[in-house]
Amino acid sequence: MVASLAAGITPSRPVSESPVIALPSSPHKGECLRILHVFRAPVGGLFRHVLDLVRIQAASGHQVGIVCDANTGGERAARALAELAPHLALGCVRLPMQRNPHPSDLSVLLGVRERVRTTGATILHGHGAKGGVFARLCPVPGASPIRAYTPHGGSYNYRPGSALHRVYMSIERLLARATDVFLFESEFVATRHRTYAGGTVRLGRIVHNGIAESEFEPVGTVAAAFDLIYVGELREAKGLPFLFRALSRLRKEGRPLSLLMVGSGPDTESLTALADELGIRDAIAFEPPQPIRPVLGRGRVMVIPSLAESLPYVVLEAAAACQPMVATNVGGIPEIFGAFSGNLVPPRDVYALSTAIARILDEPEDVRDGRAKALSDSIRARFSMNRMGADVLSGYAAALQNRPSDRAVAITGTARA
Template identity: 40%
Template sequence: MTTTPMRIVHCVRSPIGGIFRHIRDLATAQAEAGHDVGLICDSTTGSAFDNRGVEELEPKLALGLARFPMQRQLTFKDLTATLALYRHIRDLKPDILHGHGAKGGAYVRLIGSILKLRGQKVSRVYCPHGGSLHYDPNRFEGRIYHTIEGMLGRLTDGLVFVSDYEAAAYESKVGQPRALSRIVYNGLTPAEFAPVSVDESAGDFLYIGMLRDLKGPDLFIEALHNIRLKTGQAPRAHIVGEGPDEERYRNMVKRFDLERAVTFHGALPAREAFKLARNVVVPSRAEAMPYIILETVAAERPLIATRVGGIPEIFGRYSNRLIEPGHIGKLTVAMEAALDSPEQMAGEAKELRSCLAETFSTELMNDRITTLYQELKGIKPADQSVAAPANGLSGVARAQTALARSSNRS
C-alpha cells in the first residue's frame, strides 16, 4: 500500500511488557511502510531483557531513540521532564505524536498542544493501554486520575482503544470521547500462529507476566498451595517474568513450602516459556487487551484465564470458559480440572486458535492506526480494503455490560 510519508513519534513511560510489544510492532510496520519513526521512553526502568528489545528496535527508528527520566506517579519532577521532552520533540517536527499509557499520553498531549500554539501542525494521539482506566472511579485516586484524563481529552485529536472494554471504560469513567476514536485490537505476526509443543520434562502450570498483584501471581501460588493441601502433592509450576513484587512471591513460595515444586525463571520470550509447562495460567485482576493471551492461544497452548478487560473479546463464543477474577477457589478448581482432563484442555486450545488469526494481526493493527493518522492529517488512504469502521466504536455497547459487572464487584 502506497502511503504519504509521515514523521511519527511514540512516547511511553516504561518500555516493558505488552505496551512495548504494541509499540515495537507498530513502529516496525510504520518504518517498513516508509514513515520516519521515533521513540521516547523512560531511562530509569527496564531490565536487561526489556532493554534488549528497545535496542533491537533502535536501528529502525529514523527519528531516533531518546530516553529521559520519567516518574510513574505525578511529581514536581514532571515539570523538568516535560521541558526536556518538549525541546527534543520540537526539533523532530513530528506530524504525529502518539502517547501510550497514562504518562506517555499526558506528555504528548501537553507538548503537542504547545507545539500547535507555536504553529507546528502536529496531531496528538493517545492509547491508554488500561493505565489510569484500571483505577476504581469510586476512590479518591481514581477520581483524580479520571478528572485529569477528562481535561487532557480536550487536548486530544485521536484516541486508540485496544479493546471494546477499554473504550467502554473510558466512556464510563472519563466521558464520551471528543476526539476521533478507533478500537484497534493488538495483533500477532503470522509466525506466531505456529503451535508450540512442550518439552518432555514439562511441568504442569506456567505463569508468565509481570510480577505484580494486578496480574495475579499471588493467586497462582495460593492455588498451587490449595491443590497440595487437597492431594498431598504440589503441581510442578514455572513462574516467568519480572516485576516489583518478585521478592514477596518468592517468600510466599517459601512460606507454603513449594520451593521444590515452583521454579522462577526471570523474563523469557513467550514461545520459549510455553515449552516449560502443559498449561498456561493468566489469573489477572485487570487487563486491557493482553498480548500473553493472544500469544498463548496462537501457540495452541491450553489456557486458564480470567474474565477481565478485553479477554472475553479474544475468547469470543468460548468466553464461558473464563473464570471470575480474584476468586482463589474458582482458580483452584479450574487448575484441578486441567490436571484431570489434559485431552479436553488440548481440544479447547485447538478450537480457540482456529478463530484468532483474522482479527488479531499486526497488519490489520498497523493499517487501522495508520488510517486514523491519515484521517487526522487529511490524507486519503491509497487502499481502503482494511480500513476501520466509520466511528470505530461499534463494540462499545456490548462491552458496557461487562464493565458494569466489573464495577459492581469492585
C-alpha cells in the first residue's frame, strides 16, 4: 500500500510492488539512464510523486538519485528517504533551500552542479517551482544533461493576475528556453503555462499522477465514524475557512455533524481561532499527519474545499478507495472526476458546499457507495502508476532523441558517485 504524502505522510509500499518498466522504444532503448530528481520540500504530493518515480526507474534498470531541501520534512521525510536508499544508486544529497528567491540559491545551484559532475547524470529532472529553477539553471560544463521539468502547480497557481504571479510567469517563460521536456502532471497546469507563461515549449507531455493497484481496495467505514473528514495541509489555498463555515451552517440547521481534520500547516492557529469564533470547535477533531487509508475509514464523506490544486494525490487515493467525496471544481480535480465532474461544487461558495454535503449524507447508502465505486473504476482505467512511469521515461527518450548532436550526452557506463 502506498500511503499519501499529501500532509507529509510516510509511504509504506513494499519494494516488491514497484512496477518494472522498460525504457520506451528509442535510439537508447535498453541503456542505463542516470537520473537526478531535484526538488525542494520532501513533503506533500510532489514528494510522493518523486518517491514513486524513483522506485519505478530503479526497478527498470536505471540509476537514480535525489537532491532536496535539508530543512523541511522532519522525521517523516527522513524515514521515507531512508527506506528509499536501496533504490538510490546515485545517492541522496540534502542542501538548505529557501522557498522564495534567496542569495543562498547560488550555493544550491553549485551543489546541484557538483552532483551532476560526480554522478555523470544524463537526466536532470526538476519538480516544483524551486526544483525546476535549480534543474534548469544549473551550470554544467561540457555535455549537458537533459533538463526535464514537472511543475506540480506551484507558481502557476499563485494568485493569477497578481503582480507577483506575472513575475513568476515571466521567469517560467525564460526558463522554458532551458527545458528539454515539460512533463505536466495535468492538462490544467499545461493550459496555465500556455495562458500565462507562453513562449516556446520544445517538447511537452501530459503525465498524470498514477497510483498502485493495491490502493483500489475499499477501506470501508468504522463504527462511530466522523461525518466528515479532511486530509491535507492546513493552509489558505485549501479553502478550509469555507469548510468551517459550511459546517457551521449545517449545524445551525439542526445537523449535529462532526469533522476530523488530519494534517498540519501554517494556518493551524488561525483555523482553530475561526472554529472557536463560529462555535464549532467541539465538533472538530484536529490530528497530525498520518497514513490516509485508515483515516478514510474513519469518516463517512471526505471534503476537499480547495481554492487551487494541480492534480492532488489525496483525491486520487480517496477516489480509488471508494470514499464518497465532496470536492470543488478547481485545477485538475475535474480531470480526476472525468464523467463525474458534474458533481463538483464551485470554490468559495459556502452555500453550494454545505448543500452538497447535506445531499450526499442524505442519500441512500447504496446510491452513495455505488457512485463512489463507479468513480474508483474510472480512476483505475485512467491513472495507473505503470502508465505514469512509462510516460515519464518516454518523455526522457523523446528529449534525448530531439537533442541536437552537439549537445548529446553519453548514457552508458557506470556512475561515478
